[in-house]
Structure formats: structure tokens, C-alpha cells
Amino acid sequence: MSIPLSGQTVDLEHGGYTASLASIGASLRSLRFEGRDLVVPFDADEVRPAFRGATLVPWPNRIADGRYTFDGEEFQVDLSEPGRGNALHGFGAWLDFAVSQQTASSVRLSATIEARSGFPFRLLIDVDFWLDDSGLHQRVTATNTGSRPAPYGTGPHPYLVAGPGRVSDWSLELPAAEVLEVTDDRLLPTGLADVAVSGDGVFDFRAPRVIESTFIDHAFTGLSRDADGVATVRVVTDAGTGVSMTWGSELPWVQIHTADQPDPEFDRLGLAVEPMTCPPDAFNSGTDLIVIEPGAQSSAEWTISAI
Numbered sequence: 001m002s003i004p005l006s007g008q009t010v011d012l013e014h015g016g017y018t019a020s021l022a023s024i025g026a027s028l029r030s031l032r033f034e035g036r037d038l039v040v041p042f043d044a045d046e047v048r049p050a051f052r053g054a055t056l057v058p059w060p061n062r063i064a065d066g067r068y069t070f071d072g073e074e075f076q077v078d079l080s081e082p083g084r085g086n087a088l089h090g091f092g093a094w095l096d097f098a099v100s101q102q103t104a105s106s107v108r109l110s111a112t113i114e115a116r117s118g119f120p121f122r123l124l125i126d127v128d129f130w131l132d133d134s135g136l137h138q139r140v141t142a143t144n145t146g147s148r149p150a151p152y153g154t155g156p157h158p159y160l161v162a163g164p165g166r167v168s169d170w171s172l173e174l175p176a177a178e179v180l181e182v183t184d185d186r187l188l189p190t191g192l193a194d195v196a197v198s199g200d201g202v203f204d205f206r207a208p209r210v211i212e213s214t215f216i217d218h219a220f221t222g223l224s225r226d227a228d229g230v231a232t233v234r235v236v237t238d239a240g241t242g243v244s245m246t247w248g249s250e251l252p253w254v255q256i257h258t259a260d261q262p263d264p265e266f267d268r269l270g271l272a273v274e275p276m277t278c279p280p281d282a283f284n285s286g287t288d289l290i291v292i293e294p295g296a297q298s299s300a301e302w303t304i305s306a307i
Contacts, residue, residue: 004022004044004045004046005044005045005046005047006022006023006024006027006029006042006043006044006045006046006047006048007022007023007024007025007096007097008022008023008096008099009021009022009023009029009044010022010023010099010102010107010109010129012104012105012106012107012129012130012131012136013104013105013131014104014105014131014132014133015131015132015133016033016034016306017031017032017033017131017135017136017306018030018031018032019031019032019129019131019136020041020044021107021109021129022044022048022053023096023097023098023099023109024048024093024094024095024096024097025048025051025053025054025055025092025093025094025095025097026054026055026092026095026097026109026111026125026127027048027052027053027054027055027093028053028129028136028138028156028158029041029042029044029048029053030042031136031158031304033135033306034306036163036241036306037161038160038161038243038304038306039053039158039159039160039161039243039270039304040052040159040161040259040269040270048093051088051089051093051157052157052158052159053156053157053158053159054089054092054093054156054157055092055093055125055127055138055140055154055156055157056089056090056092056093056153056154056155056156056157056274056276057090057091057092057113057123057125057140057142057152057153057154058090058091058092058113058119058121058123058142058150058151058152058153058154059089059090059151059152059153059154059278059282059283060089060090060153060154060155060255060274060276060277060278061088061089061155061219061255061274061276061279061280061281061282062081062084062086062087062088062186062187062188062280062281063077063086063087063281063283063284064085064086064186064188064281064284065079065085065086065087066078066079066085066086066087066118067284068151068283068284069284070151070283071148071149075118075119075120076117076118077117077118077119078118084185084186084187085186086186086187086188089157090153091113091116091119092111092113092125093157095111095113095125096111097109097110097111097125097127098110098111100126105130105131105132106128106129106130106131107128107129107130108126108127108128109126109127109129110124110125110126110127111124111125112124112125112145113125115146120146120148121144121146121148121150121151122144122145122146122150123142123143123144123145123146123150123152123292124142124143124145125140125141125142126140126141126143127139127140127141128140128141134303134305135303135304135305135306136303136304136305137301137302137303138156138301138302138303138304139299139300139301140154140156140299140300140301141297141298141299142154142292142297142298142299143292143295143296143297144292144293144294144295144296144297145294145295146294147294148294149291149292149293149294150291150292151283151289151290151291152277152289152290152291152292152298153276153277153278153282153283153288153289153290154276154277154298154300155251155253155255155274155275155276155277155300156274156275156302157272157274158245158270158272158273158274158304159259159269159270159271159272160235160243160245160270160271160272160273160304161235161243161269161270162235162236162237162241162242162243162271163237163239163241163242164237165237166267166268166269167211167258167259167268167269167270167271168210168211168212168213168268169210169211169237169238170210170211170235170236170237170242170271171208171209171210171211171234171235171236171237171238171242172205172208172209172210172211172233172234172235172256172271173205173206173207173208173232173233173234173235173236174205174206174220174233174254174256175206175223175224175225175231175232175233176195176205176206176220176221176222176223176224176254177194177195177206177221177222177223177224178192178193178194178195178220178221178222179192179193179195179198179203179218179219179220180192180193180218180219180220180221180279180280181193181198181218182217182218182280187217187280188280188281189219189279189280189281189285192221195220202214203216203218203220206224208234208236210238211258211271214258215258215260216256216257216258217255217256217257217258217260218255218256219253219254219255219276219279219280220253220254220255220256221252221253221254221279223252223254225249228248229248229249230246230247230248231246231247231248231251231254231275232244232245232246233245233246233254233256233273234307235271235273236307240307241306241307242306242307243304243305243306243307244304244305244307245273245275245302245303245304245305246302246303246305247275247300247301247302247303248300248301250277250299250300250301251275251276251277251300251302252277252288253275253276253277253278253279253288254273254274254275254276255272255273255274255276255280256271256272256273256274257271257272257274258271258272259271259272275300275302277290277298277300278290
């Protein structure tokens, strides 16, 4: 039996929810509630488009020039975003994860990031997915199985779908007080700004409003949270259907991207909502960068739910 281009397929089901996962990148290939897409899907026998649904480890977002200094030593990783001169979204997106545990509504996918030039650290990555009445949960746990401390960050890369239409038609509720402003050419950070001020308030979605033609490919922080420390982003159609994403305090950042593409067929199909443990270029700035000691672990968790 041939293996699909996206790797082994794992299907989960619970109540009105169904999810399909691809082993390459521990990727969320599809998520539906009562037959309605909650994320932009892709076919099993298709090379995953960009990072759609991938698990991002050992860093989310960008490292400028692929170069960073850690523990007094300078490292260089390959540029996976050569047009902008950056290393994008880590190594895990193209690893083939193995199924280590599975039930009808849950699965654990596991892979090892082996030490390599530019990243001489070994991390075991366990990615748990499970469905229940509240939606699809995902937890990423990194264990340092090497002999030296390792820099680390993580996050997911789903493109949320509110319902009929495209990104410009949907309302976004984003409870973030600050936006990380970036350069136009390389999308590298230049500094934090109040969302009410930056771009004359174009990034202020604390009160839900229609996205319209607004271009967003920025990281946000200063998130409002409930009493349990949970932040919630909602994307909704004018009919009231939609999708939400929630996460805890271990993820103080979220990247939002309107998925603008030059081809009209693929332009703004879904809204990327990427909660992150650290901001872009954290391997250089050190901002919220996690350091995992040998034998220690770091975990982060998020949930996608139908509205």
C-alpha cells in the first residue's frame, strides 16, 4: 500500500467533530463540525501547502538570517524562507511523526529532532490530539534528551474558516492590546506598539469587526484572558457561525495572518491563528525564549472549537 504524500493519515471522531491528521509535520489536515470545515483542509496525497496545519518546533515564526547566539556560541541554520533571508518555523514541519498511542478520538504522534549543524540539541517531540465535546485539543511536549540546555519555542499553524466566504467577509475578535510592528520586506520585528495607535488602529480587533481588506501578518501580545488564564480568538460570519481558538498563559503571543496570495483561487481562504510561546526572532531577542534543561520538558496546549 502506498503512503500518501502527506504521510500516514490518522482520523479521529467524537460527537459532531471529525479530524484528519497527517504524520508529516504532525499536521492538522482537516477539522469539521457537523460536516462544516473549521480549518482550510488539504488532500492526503498532496504535499502540504506551505505550513497549513503544521506543528512548529523547535521555534515558531522567523530567525533573522538563520543566525543566533545561544549560551555564548553562534549558530547558523539553513534559510527556509530564502526570499526574506530567514529560517522559518523550525524543523518539525517536515519530520515524519510516528503514531505511539491511538484511540477512536485521540492520538499521540512522536518524533525526534536530532542534533544537527546549527542546532546541536536533541528534542523528543510528542504531539497529542484529542476530540471531545468542546472541540479539538492539541498539546505539544518537548523533552530534552540531549546533554546540554536547548533553546525552544512552539505553536500551531491552522487556517481557521468561519463559514461561507473568505477572510475579508468575516469578523475577527482578537483580545490583544499590543502588536509587534515589522519591516515590510522581511517581516522582522521593529518594536511593540499599542494596537489603538499602530496604523491608526488598523490592528485593533478587541471589539469584533469585519476584517475587510486589512492585511495582517503580525504577532500580537498583551492578551486579555479569563479567570483561568485562557485567551480566546473568534472568527465569525455575519450569520453567527464560526470558529474559536483558545490557549493558556504558556502562550503569550499569537501570530495572525490573512493568507494573502497572488492567485485569486487561493487568496485569503482562511485566517491563520498561531498562538506562540515566543515572538518572531526570539532566538536572537531572547524574549520569552524557553530553555529546556537536559531531561526536562516543556508543554503548550490549544483548542479549536465550532461556534
